[in-house]
Every structure is written in C-alpha cells, then in structure tokens.
Amino acid sequence: MKAxxxxxxxxFDSAYLYRGRLILxxxxxxxxxxxxxxxxxxxxxxxxxxxxxIEWCFAKNEWLSNDQxxxxxxxxxxxxxxxxxxxxxxxxxxxxxxxxxxxxxxEAVKNCFDTVLDCVIYNGRIYFATDxxxxxxxxxxxxxxxxxxxxxxxxLDTRCVSLSARYGAINASSAHDGLFSAFNxxxxxxxxxxxxxxxxxxxxxxxxxxYDIVNYDASFHPRLLRTTREPVSKEKTYERDKLFLTSxxxxxxxxxxxxxxxxxxxxxxxxxxxRLVFNLNQNFYTVNSNNEIDSVKLSYPRHSNRDEPAPEPQxxxxxxxxxxxxxxxxxxxxxxxxxxxxxxxxxxxxxxKFLSKDGIITLIDEAAVAVKTYPKSIxxxxxxxxxxxxxxxxxxxxxxxx
Amino acid sequence: xDSTKNGQKCEEGIRFPANGGVHAYLxxxxxxxxxxxxxxxxxxxxxxxxxxxxxxxxxxxVLLDWGEEGGNNFxxxxxxxxxxxxxxxxxxxxxxxxxxxxxHGHPISPKLRKGDAIPKSVLAKWHDEFIISRSLYMxxxxxKV
Numbered sequence: 001m002k003a004x005x006x007x008x009x010x011x012f013d014s015a016y017l018y019r020g021r022l023i024l025x026x027x028x029x030x031x032x033x034x035x036x037x038x039x040x041x042x043x044x045x046x047x048x049x050x051x052x053x054i055e056w057c058f059a060k061n062e063w064l065s066n067d068q069x070x071x072x073x074x075x076x077x078x079x080x081x082x083x084x085x086x087x088x089x090x091x092x093x094x095x096x097x098x099x100x101x102x103x104x105x106x107e108a109v110k111n112c113f114d115t116v117l118d119c120v121i122y123n124g125r126i127y128f129a130t131d132x133x134x135x136x137x138x139x140x141x142x143x144x145x146x147x148x149x150x151x152x153x154x155x156l157d158t159r160c161v162s163l164s165a166r167y168g169a170i171n172a173s174s175a176h177d178g179l180f181s182a183f184n185x186x187x188x189x190x191x192x193x194x195x196x197x198x199x200x201x202x203x204x205x206x207x208x209x210x211y212d213i214v215n216y217d218a219s220f221h222p223r224l225l226r227t228t229r230e231p232v233s234k235e236k237t238y239e240r241d242k243l244f245l246t247s248x249x250x251x252x253x254x255x256x257x258x259x260x261x262x263x264x265x266x267x268x269x270x271x272x273x274x275r276l277v278f279n280l281n282q283n284f285y286t287v288n289s290n291n292e293i294d295s296v297k298l299s300y301p302r303h304s305n306r307d308e309p310a311p312e313p314q315x316x317x318x319x320x321x322x323x324x325x326x327x328x329x330x331x332x333x334x335x336x337x338x339x340x341x342x343x344x345x346x347x348x349x350x351x352x353k354f355l356s357k358d359g360i361i362t363l364i365d366e367a368a369v370a371v372k373t374y375p376k377s378i379x380x381x382x383x384x385x386x387x388x389x390x391x392x393x394x395x396x397x398x399x400x401x402x
Numbered sequence: 403x404d405s406t407k408n409g410q411k412c413e414e415g416i417r418f419p420a421n422g423g424v425h426a427y428l429x430x431x432x433x434x435x436x437x438x439x440x441x442x443x444x445x446x447x448x449x450x451x452x453x454x455x456x457x458x459x460x461x462x463x464v465l466l467d468w469g470e471e472g473g474n475n476f477x478x479x480x481x482x483x484x485x486x487x488x489x490x491x492x493x494x495x496x497x498x499x500x501x502x503x504x505x506h507g508h509p510i511s512p513k514l515r516k517g518d519a520i521p522k523s524v525l526a527k528w529h530d531e532f533i534i535s536r537s538l539y540m541x542x543x544x545x546k547v
Binding site (some may be wrong): 159334 | 408484512513522526535536538539540541543544545546
C-alpha cells in the first residue's frame with residue numbers, strides 16, 4: 001500500500017472533500033473552497049512528472065476505487081506505467097500555498113465562533129460544529145463557482161464536538177451535554193427546520209449501523225438507538241439515501257446486549273473488556289488490552305410480518321473481516337474507516353497511521369488537528385484529509401497491486 | 403512537622419508557604435494514590451509528579467495567570483505530559499474559600515468529568531502563548547483528553 005500526498009500551507013481547523021472541491025475551514029473564521037481539478041492542474045504545471053496519474057488520484061479518484069478501474073489498471077502496459085509512476089512520486093511531498101490556487105472565500109461566518117470542531121456536508125448542506133453552536137449553510141454546488149447565501153443558520157446553541165449525517169438526519173455529539181438529532185432536514189417548501197432535540201446522554205461520536213444510530217458515550221461504549229423511517233419521495237434526493245428517519249426509540253441499548261443463540265461465545269464480553277470500539281456500518285470492531293482487533297457483525301433478522309414487532313438484531317461472528325486478528329498500537333486517539341481497502345486510519349498523539357492487511361504504515365509524522373476519511377463517498381473512498389498545525393495534507397491511498 | 407525540599411509535611415500532605423506572589427499551597431495527600439483514600443471519584447497525581455513538581459506547576463499557573471479573575475487556576479506542562487494516573491494532562495488548582503487557607507490541586511480530564519472543562523479564556527491564553535499546540539487545543543476543545 002502506498003500513500004501519495006501533498007500539503008497546502010495555511011491555518012485550518014477542518015477540511016472536507018465534496019463534489020470536486022476541497023472545503024477548508026480557516027482558523028480565522030472563514031470558509032475557503034478550492035476546485036480539486038484546479039489543484040491538480042497547478043500541481044501538474046509545477047511538477048510535470050506527476051501527470052497523468054495525479055489526476056486519477058485526486059480529481060478523478062473514482063478510477064482507483066471501483067472494479068472497472070482495477071481491471072483497466074491490470075492491463076500490463078498501464079500496470080507497468082502506473083507502478084513506475086508510483087515509485088517516482090512515493091516520496092514526493094510538495095509544499096503548496098493557498099495562494100497557488102483559485103480560492104472562493106466565504107466570510108459571512110466571521111465572528112460567529114472561534115473554532116470549527118467538526119464538519120460534514122450532506123445533500124449539499126454544509127454542517128459545522130463549533131465551540132459554541134451547530135450551524136448550517138445551503139451552498140449551491142451545481143454552479144461552476146459555488147454560491148452561498150448571505151447568512152448562516154444556527155441550529156443548536158451548545159458546543160458540538162462531532163457530527164454525522166444520513167437518511168435526512170443530522171446528529172451532533174455534544175460531549176457531556178448529550179447527543180442531539182434533527183430528522184427530516186429537507187422538508188418541502190414552507191416547512192421550517194426542526195430544532196435538534198436530545199436523543200441520548202453523553203456523546204463523543206455517533207455513527208450509523210444500517211438505519212440505526214450508534215452513540216459512543218466513550219471510545220469503548222457504543223449504544224444502539226433504533227429508528228423508524230419512511231421512503232423518500234421520488235422528486236427528492238437525499239444523496240443516495242432512499243429512506244429518511246422519522247423517529248428514534250426511547251430505548252438505548254449497549255451493543256453488548258445484542259447477544260443471541262447465533263452470537264459467538266463471549267461476544268458481549270468483547271465489548272465489556274475492550275479499550276476501543278469503532279464500527280463501519282454493521283461491522284463492529286473491538287480492541288482489547290493486548291491491542292488485538294476482533295470483529296462482530298450486528299445482523300438484522302428479516303422482518304416480513306409488519307403486524308409483529310421487529311425482532312432484535314443479533315451479534316454474529318465476522319471471521320472474513322480483514323481487520324480481524326490485526327494488531328493495533330497503544331494510545332489510539334481516534335479512528336476513521338476506509339472500506340475500499342478494508343483499512344483503518346487512526347490518530348495517535350504524534351502521528352496518523354494506516355492499518356490494512358499489509359500492516360501499519362505512517363501517513364503523517366506529527367500531531368493532527370483533524371482527520372477525515374470518506375467511506376460513504378463514491379469519489380473519495382481512498383482519500384484522507386489530515387489538518388495539522390500549519391496546513392492540510394491530502395493523501396491518496398493506493399494499492400500498488402491494484 | 404517534617405521538612406521536605408520546600409514544604410513542610412503535615413497530616414493533610416505537604417504544605418508550601420506563600421512565596422514571591424505565589425499563594426500558600428497544600429499538596430493534598432488525598433490526591434496521592436498511596437494515601438489509600440479509597441475514593442474512586444478522586445483523581446491522583448502520578449509518580450512522575452511528586453509534590454515539588456505539583457507545587458512548581460501551581461507556581462507557574464499563578465505567575466503566568468492561568469486562571470479566571472477571582473476563580474480557580476489551571477495547569478498544563480510545557481510540553482504537555484501526563485500528570486494523573488488516568489493519563490490526565492491538565493490540572494485544576496482550587497482557590498480556597500477562606501483566603502488564609504492554602505490552595506490545593508489535582509489532575510483533571512474534561513473527557514471524564516463535565517466540571518473539568520477548561521475556561522475559554524485560559525485555553526485561548528495557552529494557545530496564543532504557544533504553551534500548547536493547536537492539536538492539543540482542539541483535543542481539549544473536543545473534550546477528548
């Protein structure tokens with residue numbers, strides 16, 4: 001596995017990739033938007049030897065994350081060229097300035113907050129969690145030059161530390177103050193936004209397990225919040241989601257409680273004894289005190305008779321999972337999954353590393369300010385953005401064996 | 403009372419007298435694991451932070467004004483290092499109700515306790531004066547440490 005990366009110097013809090021753009025939240029409370037195609041063009045101008053694959057890695061990235069591209073790259077000539085290119089650029093780490101690129105600046109956010117703690121873009125809407133609030137902005141991404149409204153919308157008046165969005169809902173973790181959620185975020189004209197309401201106790205992170213919400217009230221304590229949903233009407237689009245959430249159950253169950261007849265022995269103990277838990281959809285990973293990763297899958301039984309209550313999901317063995325039986329290291333501060341390579345990007349106090357079936361490689365050798373992967377994206381499945389003290393790294397993970 | 407390097411041993415711990423603008427300070431034995439206080443809710447200084455180092459951190463905190471006007475003070479090592487037995491990297495120093503009494507302190511974790519949040523003004527000062535990195539600043543903001 002190789003990491004191709006470049007660095008853009010600047011003072012940022014957070015970074016996000018969306019619809020061909022790199023969105024940067026500046027430390028001085030403004031949003032900078034850069035076109036990935038412009039970045040790649042400028043890089044190719046400055047470093048001609050990076051062409052043509054640099055474009056495949058960062059601007060037309062889907063070529064590296066689907067089967068079609070893999071078969072194309074298996075052609076002997078292309079495979080040879082690509083591997084030669086990888087050898088040339090593997091230690092290439094250009095240092096670029098924001099002023100090297102065409103930048104759209106959105107400054108209406110100035111003076112509204114000090115620090116952006118997390119951001120997520122869903123269905124065209126930029127949500128950002130700050131030290132004092134949750135805000136959103138509806139940007140028009142279809143225009144050549146992204147257009148913004150003159151003001152931003154404040155959604156919640158409390159510090160938010162992490163966000164997750166899907167199925168027409170936004171979840172905001174507010175540490176000790178709890179998990180807030182707003183459903184039906186894109187109502188038909190005339191309806192106003194719903195105030196996010198508290199749906200669970202302390203929350204540092206939330207994620208999705210099928211259509212349900214997983215709340216992490218500590219790095220090793222996931223709880224499942226069952227939801228109800230309805231189909232999205234045909235004239236609407238919620239990214240690729242076909243259902244939207246309508247409510248969340250009052251009952252919040254720890255993952256360790258979903259033990260049934262088909263669960264592997266000690267499935268509940270794995271959660272109770274772990275020092276770190278993370279999930280990618282229904283796959284849950286536990287890390288024990290010896291740093292060994294184990295995986296179980298939360299399976300939802302088929303539910304054909306709608307008159308009866310849905311049966312409880314059950315934890316099942318997950319032996320085929322690539323991360324199972326891998327070993328992590330001490331002091332992991334946060335994790336982000338990269339399903340395209342069955343990999344895991346993780347942050348320690350002084351580095352960012354990548355774990356896959358081939359072992360661990362170091363991506364960045366310094367403390368990170370913010371790390372993001374894009375597991376639900378089509379185009380950026382193998383990209384990582386890492387904000388550090390003096391800039392942002394864009395990293396493309398490439399399997400040289402295609 | 404027995405004498406240590408700078409302080410005097412007493413029943414409650416080690417008492418450091420007021421000195422050069424720094425208030426009197428008690429390194430409270432109840433925040434030392436060996437005290438056997440048995441209180442699982444208390445945080446404890448780790449072995450790398452003996453009472454003298456605890457007092458030194460308190461002195462920095464007072465002299466560099468890492469507190470709120472009329473309120474408590476806070477501490478962090480430069481560069482940051484674990485202070486507590488639960489890897490806490492931050493400390494809180496309590497202003498006594500009665501000014502005659504000494505201050506005392508212990509390691510804190512905003513992640514473990516809501517009441518351990520660092521005031522914004524103190525956090526901004528640490529960041530602006532390069533006492534802590536942007537990375538640690540964000541981790542404190544996100545209540546991840």
